[in-house]
């Protein structure tokens with residue numbers, strides 16, 4: 001009797017593993033799109049809301065995933081002209097939206113046409129034309145741990161392009177490779193009130209995850225187990241990315257020395273796998 005019980009348990013476990021394997025295999029989207037993409041059903045609700053911030057989502061889910069101010073500031077190499085931030089990480093955007101929300105990235109203004117470059121080597125996982133989005137024309141890259149030297153899967157988002165970048169889904173890009181020209185695409189909420197157009201700028205955002213899998217929706221990418229990252233933290237040469245720990249750093253450690261690419265392609269420091277998404281001029 002005991003023997004039989006053990007046997008049936010083993011059979012049960014065997015079938016459970018088999019079924020789980022089948023579900024896992026069927027969740028992966030194969031073919032032309034990168035194999036690590038998964039359908040929406042594979043993403044838990046907390047992640048969908050915490051990263052996607054849909055209309056029915058509680059903003060606290062995004063805050064729990066790190067969407068709050070940390071106080072980090074970029075410090076560029078001396079003697080170079082680099083493009084700094086005019087709208088900081090996680091500042092309140094509640095006045096710009098019709099509900100509570102926070103800036104999910106950093107903005108750097110730059111003249112129309114200024115090349116936006118890849119912050120690290122990576123793969124193009126999504127392109128959005130963004131007619132109905134605040135972010136306009138947008139590209140998202142995913143970086144393996146080897147691409148960045150960091151023990152996470154990193155996702156970088158580049159938005160407000162002037163025209164759709166000429167890169168394909170699944171294509172690998174090099175560190176510092178030009179993705180496309182700066183523009184001001186995307187719905188400009190201030191225009192209705194002030195009559196002003198959006199200034200040309202990049203919106204640059206970063207997520208990190210222990211999972212290589214992600215879901216590509218109609219207008220956004222959701223990394224499985226994704227967390228928000230203050231984009232300045234990507235350049236800290238530290239693997240501590242959670243906003244709570246970054247916020248607790250002493251003030252002196254909140255100045256982040258930013259590795260950059262110059263217009264002639266030189267990288268400072270040369271060994272850096274990461275660069276600011278705009279090149280600097282001498």
Ligand SMILES: [Zn+2]
Nearest residue numbers: 105106107203
């Ligand atoms: Zn922005």
